[in-house]
Amino acid sequence: MVLKKPSVTYQAISKRLKVSEEDTGSTSIQAADSTAINGNITPTDKKIGFLGLGLMGSGIVSNLLKMGHTVTVWNRTAEKCDLFIQEGAHLGRTPAEVVSTCDITFACVADPTAAKDLVLGPSGVLQGIRPGKCYVDMSTVDPETVMELAQVIVSRGGRFLEAPVAGNQQLSNDGMLMILAAGDHGVYEDCSSCFQAMGRTSFFLGEVGNAARMMLIINMVQGSFMATIAEGMTLAQVTGQSQQTLLDILIQSQLSSVFLDQKCQNILQGNFKPDFYLKYIQKDLRLAIALGDSVNHPTPMAAAANEVYKRAKALDQSDNDMSAVYRAYIH
Amino acid sequence: MVLKKPSVTYQAISKRLKVSEEDTGSTSIQAADSTAINGNITPTDKKIGFLGLGLMGSGIVSNLLKMGHTVTVWNRTAEKCDLFIQEGAHLGRTPAEVVSTCDITFACVADPTAAKDLVLGPSGVLQGIRPGKCYVDMSTVDPETVMELAQVIVSRGGRFLEAPVAGNQQLSNDGMLMILAAGDHGVYEDCSSCFQAMGRTSFFLGEVGNAARMMLIINMVQGSFMATIAEGMTLAQVTGQSQQTLLDILIQSQLSSVFLDQKCQNILQGNFKPDFYLKYIQKDLRLAIALGDSVNHPTPMAAAANEVYKRAKALDQSDNDMSAVYRAYIH
């Protein structure tokens, strides 16, 4: 479909944003174009640990290894480590052992409970923390949890950075995640080559807790968008309109985004293979609502979306992609 | 900000869509690239009437005139016609007179009540309809209203096309609207040069009512997206995060769209000059909810959004841009 006139492009938007960014307190590290093309990131010589090889962690570790980092991995179910060991990773037997043998240990697990267990549980991270050790939690959790973890790590002389990531499995595999970091700025700098390996860009957002807050807001927007898309696609269907035509129209409108296109494709194809687990976006909506709760801020859209995702979970869609929220509308 | 790797572009999406479109029953007219650049549309020699010179109508008429159409205009408050008469338009004294002197009459008014009054009221469209006259209603209304209007027009020998438009004032001025048409296919073809003048692309969706349904769904998605964006931006603010940084992050994510960028800019700048009246998006949400109601389809996201827009209206934001829904979250 040939467009009459060029619309405002991502690039144009990005260029403008570049300027505006200089006015804000946030700083960011981007992978330079040439680096990206040549793959010429100079990997840090620090020993890297990685805990948690789920959808996101797997892609991240893969990219860390590709860019030449020395990585020790641990996962609750140890078999998942094998693939990475074949690619050159070392095996850690417990989180404590990984932390005690590495300079910087990253973790990426499912939810606040898992993040706390990993640190505070038996043979947990805390057992391995010594003065100077760096711990980077990439899980998407609530600010209270991350602040609590930061406190116990720091109280043992450790250095803490939270670094939740925006993206999905595909972007993780492609090294195109967006990293939101907050906490110890020195750790952020030490992670520079790691973040370049795994992500397209990173933001440093100040005090611990800010990255958790920002990530919850991003995912709240994402979750509500997804429910809205599913609502529109199903309303088209039940009123006799072509879902394909709806997508054709949307994709030419100013609402068009990669997200909207991909998720509508999922619906059209009935393909809900997880790129971002439905159960995790529901968790994030729940945590975002709680964030609003903590400051008495109403979030009626997120509240409505959360109820739809709960229905989807009741329909056994937890381990499908978030776009499977579609099924909550047709059952 | 330099991007590490090129992301999927609009163009790539459009190309793929082009193929998929061939499989659907919908047909579309696009302004060819060269045409657009040279402005070489061959205007129809039919006499064109236009009723309603609001935000959308004004841009449309302007573009019809620029591309060489013969246009007779009418507006409830006649002064608005002056500018167009200076540009070469003729003045119609009543809707009936416009219809009786023109071959094809377009109308673009605020809501179902206005659309009905225009046709059925004193000196209304129906008084001017003769066999063969074409009437094209571009207002966004509910399917019941448009089907009722089609019926009375056709019962007098007239030919009816509904052609609501997706877009806003800016896109209307730029001749970049998206036109959703349904009804008499011959009229759709007769309007070809008009649609090229005013729009970037048009879709023909079959039976009368389908365009109204599709437009309501599009605007429902748009309205819920907008409320979600406002919810995210305010939650950032009240939790101490930079709204500018939130936008920086969103715009680099897969959620990025022209709409998201523009509306966040409105919020950052506190500039709610209407591009799409808040009162109209609320009306469309209301009609979309009623559409769901008619087929027993729940639309909880739209229902939640509708309540937020009602609050915004109670805060006197009706005549601001839809992005002023932001104010419902901060008061």
Next chain:
Amino acid sequence: MVLKKPSVTYQAISKRLKVSEEDTGSTSIQAADSTAINGNITPTDKKIGFLGLGLMGSGIVSNLLKMGHTVTVWNRTAEKCDLFIQEGAHLGRTPAEVVSTCDITFACVADPTAAKDLVLGPSGVLQGIRPGKCYVDMSTVDPETVMELAQVIVSRGGRFLEAPVAGNQQLSNDGMLMILAAGDHGVYEDCSSCFQAMGRTSFFLGEVGNAARMMLIINMVQGSFMATIAEGMTLAQVTGQSQQTLLDILIQSQLSSVFLDQKCQNILQGNFKPDFYLKYIQKDLRLAIALGDSVNHPTPMAAAANEVYKRAKALDQSDNDMSAVYRAYIH
């Protein structure tokens, strides 16, 4: 279960209300105690017409006849009239005929569309209206519809009263409805013996439209209460609590009401025989939301309830009792 101390009773509440009522502009007619016991209402000698023999209309007509009124009935499906003719009613062949042969004609139909058709359709009420004829619409509709009907009736010299009723089939059969009236006060007085026959009490609320508004608000509260009850009963079930125990607790709490008890019983017994059609409470929620819309007043509880009832309708519960909204929570 023996109560420790007497709680505030309905009677005590009613007594206090009696006083407070004197301060308000509303007036009311109650069936005196003795009247009720003896059944000694003196029926008006005016000829009464009745249009619409649904759940509510049937009980009303029955009570009108019992109390000695002369009644002519009409129903869309004429067979339903037979029973009442056996009880002494006359048969009207069309709404127009009923109106033209009676002094006061009552109507009680399903929704705004039916109410309009009855008046404006072929052989409709309007055809029978002559100066002095009284028309009393007991349907629950929106204020716009009732004001429109009042206008056309009055423009033909008729006298108009709106008189929607609060209650259900059981209360209708028992002559225990609550009548909300507005419009022509003289008609209200002329209907005195009729209202005593059919209802426990009546309120006169002033200008036409007020009774519709008040009834929609009452039913909005009722509809949201019912959805809330269903939500509580299902949450008990899915978390392993006894629904019977929940009811036992609720019924002893200050939340206890006849409504709550009856509707929980329906749920416990899985008996959703209609006392108040689910489709009608959903219609009333829709109209109440529109009422709020017309004054820019958010009604998020009603909006949420409406979505749940729509789901129930999609599950084929339209013709069950409103308590069948329960099923929307378990499927």
Next chain:
Amino acid sequence: MVLKKPSVTYQAISKRLKVSEEDTGSTSIQAADSTAINGNITPTDKKIGFLGLGLMGSGIVSNLLKMGHTVTVWNRTAEKCDLFIQEGAHLGRTPAEVVSTCDITFACVADPTAAKDLVLGPSGVLQGIRPGKCYVDMSTVDPETVMELAQVIVSRGGRFLEAPVAGNQQLSNDGMLMILAAGDHGVYEDCSSCFQAMGRTSFFLGEVGNAARMMLIINMVQGSFMATIAEGMTLAQVTGQSQQTLLDILIQSQLSSVFLDQKCQNILQGNFKPDFYLKYIQKDLRLAIALGDSVNHPTPMAAAANEVYKRAKALDQSDNDMSAVYRAYIH
């Protein structure tokens, strides 16, 4: 206002329930009529401790003392103890001290965090627990919290009962609370005279966690009812209807309850003196939503209500009665 016929009374409902109760597993203790009238409860000779003298705790302790119990009290702000010491209570310096010197210690605090701090904090309950000591938590918390507390108490040889109460300040003062208990049935029996002193009736619901679940469901229903009432009262106001008349009608309908009457009175009088803190009903809605979340059960009514209460909190209504949610609708 004289009623035409007696409506179903509370007593009739209660009588029927009495029978049905026998079929369920739950057991209950009621204050016998004579006891209540004569105040002849035989107080246990066990030493009673009480932690937390808020709105609810104050009334409870007062009634325990009146009925002849030996009570040792502790409160975070010690001054609140003075009044009760004058009435014969002993002063405990820390929760640990109270527990170690008493046989049965009750606690009634604000929320899960406070409940945990009380047990696990410095000089907390756990420091005073010895084998055989009974701890009864009357706070309304989530099931996870209460199960966690039960576990630590029992692991030290203590005996645990949860016993959240349904009611408000007035009912607490009147000794008319409803007690929902679960956990150690022996403790429940040992508390018999205490529960009779403070409450109208009590229910034993089985395993620890069940009382928390049931109480959250009760308060969820209550919170949604209250928001619905406020929605109805404000919709009446903005559409020009008398709020007093709305109450008059509601109170005569089957929706009538003590709760509805009292809360409407609050609104009519603009008197929001706390009987049940708005911040606590919001907390309970939040916990009930989380309860639904834990079993993937949608609670759209509670979700909508929660957002309205959050707005009320943002309007500084936290320390007013829950009926102040009204203000969220008019600002």
